[in-house]
Amino acid sequence: MALIELREVTKSYRRDAIEIPVLDRVTITVAEGDYLGLMGPSGSGKSTLLNLLAGIDRPTCGSVRIGDTEISSLPERALAAWRARHIGFIFQLYNLIPVLTAYENVELPLLLTNLSKKQRRDHVMTALNIVGLGDRAQHYPRQLSGGQEQRVAIARAVVTDPAVVLADEPTGDLDAKSAGEVLTLLQRLNQEYKKTIVMVTHDPRAAERASHLLHLEKGTLAEQVKA
Amino acid sequence: MKFISLVLKSARRSKRRTALTVLSVAIAVFLFSSLRAVLDGFSAATEASSSTRVITIRSTSMIFNMPTSHADAIRSVPGVQDLTWANWFGGIYKDPKNFFANIAIEPESYLRMYPEIIVTPEVKKAFLEDRTGCLVGSGLVKRFDWHVGDTIVLKPGIPYYGTQDYTFTIRGVYKAGSSAVDDQTMLFHWKYIDERGAVHGQVGWYVAQLANPDAAARVSQAIDEKFANSPNETKTDTEKQFQASFASMLGNLNLLLGSVALAVVITTLFVAANTMAMSVRERTTEIAVMRTLGFQAATIFMLVVGEGLAVSIAGGAIGAGIARVIINGEFLSMAGGFIPQFGVNNWNAIAGVGLGGLIGVLAALIPAMMASRLKIVDALRRVA
Numbered sequence: 199m200a201l202i203e204l205r206e207v208t209k210s211y212r213r214d215a216i217e218i219p220v221l222d223r224v225t226i227t228v229a230e231g232d233y234l235g236l237m238g239p240s241g242s243g244k245s246t247l248l249n250l251l252a253g254i255d256r257p258t259c260g261s262v263r264i265g266d267t268e269i270s271s272l273p274e275r276a277l278a279a280w281r282a283r284h285i286g287f288i289f290q291l292y293n294l295i296p297v298l299t300a301y302e303n304v305e306l307p308l309l310l311t312n313l314s315k316k317q318r319r320d321h322v323m324t325a326l327n328i329v330g331l332g333d334r335a336q337h338y339p340r341q342l343s344g345g346q347e348q349r350v351a352i353a354r355a356v357v358t359d360p361a362v363v364l365a366d367e368p369t370g371d372l373d374a375k376s377a378g379e380v381l382t383l384l385q386r387l388n389q390e391y392k393k394t395i396v397m398v399t400h401d402p403r404a405a406e407r408a409s410h411l412l413h414l415e416k417g418t419l420a421e422q423v424k425a
Numbered sequence: 426m427k428f429i430s431l432v433l434k435s436a437r438r439s440k441r442r443t444a445l446t447v448l449s450v451a452i453a454v455f456l457f458s459s460l461r462a463v464l465d466g467f468s469a470a471t472e473a474s475s476s477t478r479v480i481t482i483r484s485t486s487m488i489f490n491m492p493t494s495h496a497d498a499i500r501s502v503p504g505v506q507d508l509t510w511a512n513w514f515g516g517i518y519k520d521p522k523n524f525f526a527n528i529a530i531e532p533e534s535y536l537r538m539y540p541e542i543i544v545t546p547e548v549k550k551a552f553l554e555d556r557t558g559c560l561v562g563s564g565l566v567k568r569f570d571w572h573v574g575d576t577i578v579l580k581p582g583i584p585y586y587g588t589q590d591y592t593f594t595i596r597g598v599y600k601a602g603s604s605a606v607d608d609q610t611m612l613f614h615w616k617y618i619d620e621r622g623a624v625h626g627q628v629g630w631y632v633a634q635l636a637n638p639d640a641a642a643r644v645s646q647a648i649d650e651k652f653a654n655s656p657n658e659t660k661t662d663t664e665k666q667f668q669a670s671f672a673s674m675l676g677n678l679n680l681l682l683g684s685v686a687l688a689v690v691i692t693t694l695f696v697a698a699n700t701m702a703m704s705v706r707e708r709t710t711e712i713a714v715m716r717t718l719g720f721q722a723a724t725i726f727m728l729v730v731g732e733g734l735a736v737s738i739a740g741g742a743i744g745a746g747i748a749r750v751i752i753n754g755e756f757l758s759m760a761g762g763f764i765p766q767f768g769v770n771n772w773n774a775i776a777g778v779g780l781g782g783l784i785g786v787l788a789a790l791i792p793a794m795m796a797s798r799l800k801i802v803d804a805l806r807r808v809a
Binding site for chain 1: 427711714
C-alpha cells in the first residue's frame, strides 16, 4: 500500500483577479520507504507539491492522503498536530532559530510532545549523533558552517521519528562537499532508518541518490524515471 | 513551563530594543506609582481622620486667620466637649528646600485632643513647661539628625510673624499613632509666636471635640451660624472633610493625576506595541518554520504574548521597585501636614507591576494575532 497518495490534485493561486495555475490534476503515489526526487524548472510546482504533502498548503481540488489520513480535509488545528507527529521538513536555507543552540533547535518539535526533559534530551542527542554533531550541541547557528546548519536542520526534522521526511532543495545553498555529506545523510536515513523521503531538487547529483524521480513541467507530471 | 526558556530567549534577541522597551515601561510604572502615592497619601489621611473632631476655618480660605475670641463662642455650642487651635507657621529651616510642617498649637488642649501624637508623660511635661520648646516627629529627627536639647532656628515664612528668627529647643520626640498624623512635623507653643508676631490674637483653625460623632453636622452648622454676617465668617467641617478639602484646594486631583498617568501609560502602550510588532515582523520566517514543525496558532499567540508580558513585567518591577525606594516623604522632603504618610506602599508597587504586565499583554495582542494568523506558505515565500 502506498504511504503517500495524491489524487487529481490541482492548485492555483489568485493574484488580484488573475487565477495562476500551479499544479494541474497531478496524481502521485509513493510507497513506504521510498526516496522520491522531484525535479523540474523554476515555477513548475515542485515546492507547491511539497507544501501540499507537508500540510502547510491546501489543494484547490483533489485529495492528499498520507498513511490513513486524508490531510486535505483536516481542520487547521488537527493539521498542525498531525504535522508535528508525522512530518519532518528540511528547508533550503536551514531556517534554524538563531537565538537557540543546535540542541534547542532540535528540541523544538519535542516541546509539542509529552516527553519529559530527560526523554527529550535522549532524543535530541540521538538525532544530533546521527547527523554527526553531538559535540556541537551547545553551538549557535552562527557558530556553524552551512553544511553543519543543514545537518542540525535534518536532526530537527527526524527527532520526532516522523514517517515522512520532506526536503526542499536541501543542498541548494551548500558547496559540493557539504552537499555530498547532506545527501549521504539523507540516503542513510532512507536506507538505515527506513524513512520515506520526498526531495525537491535542481541538482542532478542530488537526484541520483533518489530511488525514484519525477519531473514536473508547468504543473503537470512530465515523465517518471526509475533511478 | 517548557516554553518559558523559548520566550526569554526571544525577548533577548535584540538586547538594545528589549532594554529600551523595559525602560519605557519602567518609567511609565514609576510615574503611575508616584502619582498613585499622592492620592493614596490624601486618602489615608482622610480615612484615618477622627469622626469626633470638627475643624473650623475662615469661610473665605484657610490662609486667613480668625480672632481668638471665636474660642469661647465655639465652646458654648451644645455638643462641643473640648477645643484647641493651631496656626500654620511656615517657618524655614536653614533653606526652603528643607521643607517640613511647623505648626503652632495650644499645647495642652492639642495634645489632649490628639492622642495619635504619642509622647511620654516626661516629654509632655518638659514641652509644656518651656514656652520656646518644641516637639518634633521621629521622622524629622532622623532626617536632620536632631537630638533632644538641640536648638532649632526657624525663619518666619509668613509676614504675620515678623522678620526676626525664632529659636526653639527640642523638648521631645513624638511618634505618629495613625495615618492622620505624620512623623515629619514640628509642634510648638502658639503663645510664643502670638507674642512675637506682628498681629496678635489670631488663630489659623480651631478643632472642636464632639461628645457624639452623629452630631457633627448639627454642631458644625451651629458653629458657623454663630459667626454668620460677622467680618470673620467660618466654615466648619468634620476632620475627614477638612482633609479632603486639602486635596480639592489643588483641584480635582484624581482627574488631574489620573489623566497624566493614563497619558503616560497609553503612550508607553503604543511604544511597546510598535516594538512587539517590529519584533514579530522580523521573525516572520521563524514563525512560519515553527508552524511547519507543528506549533499551533494558539501556541504562537501565547509565545508572543508571553514575550510582551516578560518584557513589561521586568519594566514594571524595575519602575515599581525604584518608586518604592525613592518615593517617600522622608527621601524627597515632601511630607508634613498635607500628606502625612506619603510614599509608595507594597500594594501600590504590586499594582505598578500589574500595570506593567497589562501594558505588555495589550501591546502584544495585535502582533500575537498577526503571528498566529500567518499563512505559512506566504511567510516562507517559497512558491516554486
